[in-house]
Every structure is written in structure tokens, then in C-alpha cells.
Amino acid sequence: MSGFVRKKFQGFTGYVPGFQPPDLGWIKLNTNENPFPPSPKIRKFLSSVDFSLLRKYPSPMGEPLRGTLSGKYSISQEKILVTNGSDEALALLFLALFEETDTVICPSLTYSLYPVLSGIYGGKIREISVDADFQFRLEDLESADGKAIIFANPNAPTGTYFSPEEIFSMAEKSSKLWIIDEAYADFADREKSSMLDYPERLNSAKNIVVIRTFSKSYSLAGARIGYLVSPDEEIMNALYALKDSYNEDYLSLMMGELALEDFVYYENNIRIIKEQRIFMKSEMEKMGFFVFPSQANFLLIRPHSLNAGAIMERLKDKKILVRHFNTQRLANYLRISIGSPEENRGLLDALEFIINGNK
Amino acid sequence: MSGFVRKKFQGFTGYVPGFQPPDLGWIKLNTNENPFPPSPKIRKFLSSVDFSLLRKYPSPMGEPLRGTLSGKYSISQEKILVTNGSDEALALLFLALFEETDTVICPSLTYSLYPVLSGIYGGKIREISVDADFQFRLEDLESADGKAIIFANPNAPTGTYFSPEEIFSMAEKSSKLWIIDEAYADFADREKSSMLDYPERLNSAKNIVVIRTFSKSYSLAGARIGYLVSPDEEIMNALYALKDSYNEDYLSLMMGELALEDFVYYENNIRIIKEQRIFMKSEMEKMGFFVFPSQANFLLIRPHSLNAGAIMERLKDKKILVRHFNTQRLANYLRISIGSPEENRGLLDALEFIINGNK
Numbered sequence: 001m002s003g004f005v006r007k008k009f010q011g012f013t014g015y016v017p018g019f020q021p022p023d024l025g026w027i028k029l030n031t032n033e034n035p036f037p038p039s040p041k042i043r044k045f046l047s048s049v050d051f052s053l054l055r056k057y058p059s060p061m062g063e064p065l066r067g068t069l070s071g072k073y074s075i076s077q078e079k080i081l082v083t084n085g086s087d088e089a090l091a092l093l094f095l096a097l098f099e100e101t102d103t104v105i106c107p108s109l110t111y112s113l114y115p116v117l118s119g120i121y122g123g124k125i126r127e128i129s130v131d132a133d134f135q136f137r138l139e140d141l142e143s144a145d146g147k148a149i150i151f152a153n154p155n156a157p158t159g160t161y162f163s164p165e166e167i168f169s170m171a172e173k174s175s176k177l178w179i180i181d182e183a184y185a186d187f188a189d190r191e192k193s194s195m196l197d198y199p200e201r202l203n204s205a206k207n208i209v210v211i212r213t214f215s216k217s218y219s220l221a222g223a224r225i226g227y228l229v230s231p232d233e234e235i236m237n238a239l240y241a242l243k244d245s246y247n248e249d250y251l252s253l254m255m256g257e258l259a260l261e262d263f264v265y266y267e268n269n270i271r272i273i274k275e276q277r278i279f280m281k282s283e284m285e286k287m288g289f290f291v292f293p294s295q296a297n298f299l300l301i302r303p304h305s306l307n308a309g310a311i312m313e314r315l316k317d318k319k320i321l322v323r324h325f326n327t328q329r330l331a332n333y334l335r336i337s338i339g340s341p342e343e344n345r346g347l348l349d350a351l352e353f354i355i356n357g358n359k
Numbered sequence: 360m361s362g363f364v365r366k367k368f369q370g371f372t373g374y375v376p377g378f379q380p381p382d383l384g385w386i387k388l389n390t391n392e393n394p395f396p397p398s399p400k401i402r403k404f405l406s407s408v409d410f411s412l413l414r415k416y417p418s419p420m421g422e423p424l425r426g427t428l429s430g431k432y433s434i435s436q437e438k439i440l441v442t443n444g445s446d447e448a449l450a451l452l453f454l455a456l457f458e459e460t461d462t463v464i465c466p467s468l469t470y471s472l473y474p475v476l477s478g479i480y481g482g483k484i485r486e487i488s489v490d491a492d493f494q495f496r497l498e499d500l501e502s503a504d505g506k507a508i509i510f511a512n513p514n515a516p517t518g519t520y521f522s523p524e525e526i527f528s529m530a531e532k533s534s535k536l537w538i539i540d541e542a543y544a545d546f547a548d549r550e551k552s553s554m555l556d557y558p559e560r561l562n563s564a565k566n567i568v569v570i571r572t573f574s575k576s577y578s579l580a581g582a583r584i585g586y587l588v589s590p591d592e593e594i595m596n597a598l599y600a601l602k603d604s605y606n607e608d609y610l611s612l613m614m615g616e617l618a619l620e621d622f623v624y625y626e627n628n629i630r631i632i633k634e635q636r637i638f639m640k641s642e643m644e645k646m647g648f649f650v651f652p653s654q655a656n657f658l659l660i661r662p663h664s665l666n667a668g669a670i671m672e673r674l675k676d677k678k679i680l681v682r683h684f685n686t687q688r689l690a691n692y693l694r695i696s697i698g699s700p701e702e703n704r705g706l707l708d709a710l711e712f713i714i715n716g717n718k
Contacts (some may be wrong), residue, residue, distance in 0.1 A: 037411030
């Protein structure tokens with residue numbers, strides 16, 4: 001023991017991300033990546049970018065992406081913070097907002113990074129139990145004692161979803177801070193699926209923070225682009241003061257902007273993913289899996305006979321990756337990202353083989 | 360007052376980076392950027408990269424860059440952490456190591472981010488006064504009471520420098536943690552200018568952390584690539600557990616690796632910058648400035664008659680940016696990055712005009 005590390009972090013266990021194989025040739029359905037490439041505008045940009053600009057520091061204010069987001073969503077720039085993936089936005093929030101003794105309310109099933117961040121930065125997590133169908137009610141979050149509420153919407157790893165109107169209606173009469181992590185919002189079956197689609201309501205409700213990412217719907221997980229929106233001036237001032245000066249790199253700021261400009265390309269991909277979500281649910285149900293309804297780009301399934309962990313291992317032998325969480329609650333479940341039609345076909349064939357081989 | 364922000368961060372002032380003009384056409388000598396473009400290998404990479412890989416998350420372990428660093432410096436991979444610029448490495452260290460009551464010793468003039476990070480994460484800064492020439496002695500850091508020592512080497516904004524041997528000799532008999540921020544080490548006039556050039560000594564001294572960046576000597580400030588090396592297993596475990604899972608983006612991990620492979624290209628640029636450093640010191644001395652000897656890619660100068668802030672403003676009118684720090688100690692000084700020969704000529708002409716126009 002050298003003893004240089006703070007007591008609370010000696011032997012500390014962080015968030016464990018899904019396996020990222022270094023080689024190609026996998027059907028990778030374990031981290032909810034988008035099966036389609038980013039916009040062709042990004043290929044064009046990379047092949048013609050003036051690479052000498054990399055010698056200079058990027059914009060500390062996240063430009064030009066921040067300005068483009070501001071225009072797209074009619075939200076003024078100082079209410080937007082561009083971050084190095086949405087994980088950085090979440091980490092900065094926990095750092096800026098929560099004393100050790102502050103209570104942060106979340107459903108008992110949600111993105112498992114939140115309790116890790118409370119262990120690092122502050123806040124005591126208070127979990128509101130989800131029901132047998134892994135559902136929860138906004139009323140139950142609101143009626144618990146605490147400073148803030150956080151959950152993913154659509155939720156992970158379940159895919160349940162509340163409309164922005166439902167959340168606004170509850171948050172507007174609340175004295176708590178509502179932090180809505182919209183990583184998967186573009187996959188919900190609604191024309192206006194995000195809180196950002198309601199700028200007037202968002203601007204007048206000061207107790208809301210919305211977090212978005214380019215990792216899922218924009219096929220840019222590798223570029224680490226996220227952002228946070230809040231009309232609360234104090235929160236935004238604190239986040240800007242706490243973040244690293246140059247937290248987002250130049251190429252990502254440019255690629256994020258280009259992605260926003262090509263939403264037509266992405267809308268088509270999202271449509272295919274949603275169609276595949278319906279198809280996969282139906283096919284896996286035919287095989288005897290219980291499949292939760294999902295508004296995200298993944299499905300949570302429960303095998304009917306075989307052990308979930310064993311299925312995960314047997315799929316891995318076939319170079320197919322799905323996610324199995326090492327928690328008691330989720331021991332019997334698998335979370336499977338919606339891949340391309342070809343990848344999904346490959347998964348179904350492998351599952352068929354595994355199930356029939358065991359009958 | 361909405362009151363959602365933690366008490367200690369209400370009205371908190373962060374680090375203020377040098378001005379980054381959004382437009383081109385400036386002679387930009389205010390943030391110690393490298394005047395030369397990155398390696399041509401990076402241009403080639405960007406124009407031919409399989410951009411569809413951006414849809415996937417990058418390596419959470421910083422590969423392939425970490426492996427290449429490991430080979431180049433003969434340091435095993437688990438002792439290396441790749442970060443989103445060296446600022447992230449510094450922030451993670453302050454978070455992981457310092458309780459509120461721990462004392463962190465640094466010279467009274469060094470990178471002004473350290474006190475900001477102690478204000479955010481923990482540690483009380485104890486400053487050891489530099490002398491009239493802005494020099495300090497390692498003995499004086501070691502003999503102060505505290506848990507850790509931190510400084511930049513070469514130091515900023517002064518350019519003073521200790522050889523790795525001097526630092527090893529002092530640290531090896533110390534019970535404190537020595538954190539050496541080597542952002543500018545490649546510009547020092549020594550063949551082995553970095554602690555990393557002594558892997559055997561580094562590996563056996565457990566109480567040393569070395570921080571590096573690709574922003575200066577590798578002309579990649581825009582890509583946000585830094586890394587940290589420590590032989591202390593507990594420190595490395597804590598840092599890996601605390602960092603964001605995917606803290607460095609895919610393109611930067613690849614570009615960092617390519618930059619390392621093209622050190623010959625960079626050595627030539629560094630040689631020119633060092634020659635220009637000698638030339639600029641001599642020319643500015645002829646104009647009557649006091650110029651500190653510097654082992655970095657900048658010079659700290661003190662005007663002999665005119666006010667430093669006024670010179671900074673008049674240079675800005677001519678679209679030339681230099682750095683003036685708003686502290687009492689440095690009120691009479693300017694820090695000027697070494698630019699390309701053309702940029703340096705432009706600066707000298709402008710200074711000449713400003714001085715003569717005021718005689």
C-alpha cells in the first residue's frame with residue numbers, strides 16, 4: 001500500500017462498459033451502437049479537412065456545434081454545454097450539484113452509471129422500485145424525499161418511455177431538479193420525442209436538465225459527442241467553470257455539426273431500426289423469449305428455459321456479443337441492441353441453433 | 360437563486376484559457392500552440408480512414424495509442440493512462456488523490472490550473488515562493504510539509520527547467536508524491552529531456568507521476584490527447600476506475616499513434632522552434648525587453664518602459680495575440696509563444712512599431 005489514493009477510492013470499482021473487441025468480424029449487439037455508418041457528409045469532411053487546424057486548441061465553448069444546436073432547437077447558446085460524450089455531462093452534473101448528503105432519486109432499474117457517479121462525486125442514490133414489468137411512475141419519483149430526480153428516457157436497460165408532456169407536467173409543479181437522460185430519445189415512436197422539441201416549455205421550467213448524445217442515433221459513439229441543456233443560469237455557469245477548458249476536440253465539434261445538418265439521412269436509419277425492433281421482438285417471442293416492449297434501439301429479453309448467462313457465452317463463441325448484466329435483478333435477462341437486418345438475421349439463426357440444440 | 364448548485368461552486372470561477380479567435384488571419388502566440396501542422400501521416404490517415412468505424416465506441420483502454428506509448432518508452436501498459444488532453448489527467452489526479460485537508464505543494468509561479476483543480480476536487484495548495492528570477496529549488500518543495508508536489512517542467516509561464524536526474528534524485532529519497540507535468544519537455548535542450556527517458560529509474564520510484572501532452576510538440580492541441588504515467592498500481596487502478604469509460608475518441612487515439620511513429624518530422628519542427636527561441640530572445644533583448652531564459656516553446660518578457668497590458672492590447676489591434684495574465688505578480692509581463700519564422704517576424708515588426716511610436 002503506497003497510500004497516495006483518497007480513502008474513498010481505495011479499491012473503488014468504476015462503471016464496467018460492454019466488451020469492445022479489438023478485432024473486426026463480430027456481430028456486436030452489446031453496447032447499443034448504431035449499425036449504420038455516420039452521414040456521408042462526415043466522410044467527405046474527413047477527406048478534405050484542413051488538418052493543419054489540429055495544431056490549434058478547439059473552441060472552449062463547443063463551437064461550431066453549440067451554435068448549430070442552438071438554431072436547431074431554438075434554445076439560446078448559454079443554455080447548452082457540449083461535452084465529451086454524455087458521460088462527461090453526467091459526471092459534471094454530479095460534481096456540480098450534489099453534496100455528500102443530497103438525495104438523488106432514480107428508478108431501481110436505470111443506467112447503472114448514476115450510482116457510480118454518486119459514489120465518485122456526491123449524492124446519495126435513493127431507488128424507487130420498479131414493478132414486475134420494470135415500469136415506474138413519475139408520481140413515485142416526485143413523492144420521494146430528495147433534491148433531484150434522474151433517469152434515462154427511454155429508460156435503459158428496459159426501453160420504457162414517458163412522453164415529454166408527461167415529464168413536463170410533473171416537473172413543472174415540482175421543486176426538485178429533473179435530470180432527463182435522453183440518449184435514446186430519437187428511437188421513441190413519437191414525432192416530438194425529446195424535451196428539446198418543446199423549447200417554450202423547457203425555457204420556462206427552470207428545474208429541468210436534458211442530456212443528449214450523438215453516440216446512438218447519429219452513429220458517432222467513436223467521436224464522443226454529447227451535450228446538456230438547462231435553462232438554469234446558475235447550473236450552466238457552474239458547469240462551464242468546472243469543465244476542462246477544451247473538453248471537446250476540433251474534429252468532433254465539426255462532425256457533430258455536420259451530423260445535425262444531415263438529419264434526413266439519419267431519419268431513414270432510425271426508421272429501419274424501429275422496423276427491425278418490431279421484427280426482432282416478434283421473432284424472439286416466437287422462439288419463446290419474453291421480450292419487453294422497447295422505445296429504444298435495444299430489447300431486453302428473458303429466456304424461457306435456458307440460462308441467460310449461458311446464452312450470452314454461447315453467442316460469444318459464435319462471435320456475437322450481447323449484454324448480460326452481473327446483477328441479481330438482471331441475471332435472467334439479456335439486453336440486445338438492434339443491429340442491421342443482416343446482423344439481426346445472424347443473431348436469430350444463432351439463437352435458433354442454441355435453443356434447438358438444447359431441446 | 361435556484362439553489363441547485365453545491366455551495367462551494369456557487370459563483371465559482373474556473374480556469375480562463377487564452378482567447379481562441381473563431382476566425383483566421385491572426386498571428387496567434389497566446390496559447391503555446393505549435394506553429395507547424397501535424398505529421399503528414401495524419402492528413403493521409405484522415406483522408407483514407409474507414410469513417411464507418413466511428414459508429415462504434417472507442418477502446419476504453421486508450422488503444423492503440425497506449426500500446427504504442429508502452430513500446431516507445433519501455434513502460435508496461437497498465438502504468439499508462441491515455442486522457443482527453445493532459446488537463447483531464449490533472450483533473451483525475453486531483454480527484455483521486457486529495458482529500459480537502461491534504462496539502463499540495465507547488466512553486467508560487469506555475470500552471471495556474473493547479474489551484475483551480477484543488478478548488479474543485481480537493482487539496483490545499485501551499486505555494487513555495489519563487490525568487491526574483493522566478494526560479495525555485497527542488498529542496499524547498501521537498502522540505503515543505505505536504506502530501507504531494509506538483510509543477511510543470513519546463514515550468515509555465517517562466518520556462519525554467521530541471522533535468523530528469525535532478526528530479527529523480529530528489530524524489531527517490533522523498534516520501535511525498537511528485538507530479539511532474541511535462542507538457543513542454545520536448546522543447547528542453549537535452550537529449551533525454553523527459554522522466555520517461557529513464558524507464559528503469561521511473562519504474563523503481565513509486566512516488567512519481569508524469570503527465571504528457573500531444574498539444575505542444577506534436578501539433579495536436581485540437582485533438583485533445585494527453586497521458587499519464589505512474590508505476591504506482593493503486594493510483595493507476597483508481598484513475599482507471601474514476602475516468603469516463605470512453606474518455607478518448609477513436610480518431611485521436613489513431614492520430615496520437617501516428618504522431619509517435621513520425622517523430623523525425625516533429626524533431627525537425629522542434630529544432631526550428633528552439634532556434635527561433637534563441638533568435639527571438641536576442642531580438643527582444645535588443646529592443647529593451649527583459650527576456651527570461653526559457654526551455655519551453657514560449658518566452659516570458661518584461662517591457663522596459665511601456666505597460667505590458669497596453670502592449671498586449673496594441674498587438675491585438677494588429678491581429679497578434681500574446682498572453683497577459685491578470686495577476687498582480689505577472690501584471691508587468693507577457694508570455695509569447697514561439698511561432699513560425701514568419702509569425703515571429705510579424706511580431707517583432709509590430710513591437711518595433713509600438714515601441715518607436717511611443718518614444
